[in-house]
Amino acid sequence: GAVVSQHPSRVICKSGTSVKIECRSLDFQATTMFWYRQFPKKSLMLMATSNEGSKATYEQGVEKDKFLINHASLTLSTLTVTSAHPEDSSFYICSASQGTSQPQHFGDGTRLSIL
């Protein structure tokens, strides 16, 4: 149980393009979803916390106009990287939780490469 599906797994696109990443909880309803960014050999960096039906809470230093998050239902959250540039290239991972102090269940990540 507790499967989180993330799509696409890999994206290569030109600078200036907007890219949408989907995160779905397949077999449970997630009260909260999270978006992380991970650089090579570095830990996960929390970008934002997303609750269904409300605005996402962004961590300090994360541009909310650059990284648009929509949490339309208890099973779907999307991250849109707007006008992507090479410095946005990274590994983006989502996770879903069923509540406070509960484990987070992660998707398999999206490798984003901006040329």
Place this chain on the structure above:
Amino acid sequence: SQKIEQNSEALNIQEGKTATLTCNYTNYSPAYLQWYRQDPGRGPVFLLLIRENEKEKRKERLKVTFDTTLKQSLFHITASQPADSATYLCAQPPNQAGTALIFGKGTTLSVSS
């Protein structure tokens, strides 16, 4: 701000031995700690959660301890196998409690046969 330190970037052990990974934190003691496993190119997988009022938690060959005096959690894998080779991440809430997590940099374990 709260910091998590996993001091060993890499740990190499022989098959059958016990691997011990360390997670230290600064400032406040969190309400709980979690340990995850991450394989290359994949998302982390939840392993164990231990709460501040628990000293030890076990699951099959895994054992986690939580020492609020030392501000430390230890993660043990007994009878290690090559399949246990992966990066292990320690995580805790950034504000003592709550749903969000901050992660340590991880320790990459290599088990040789």
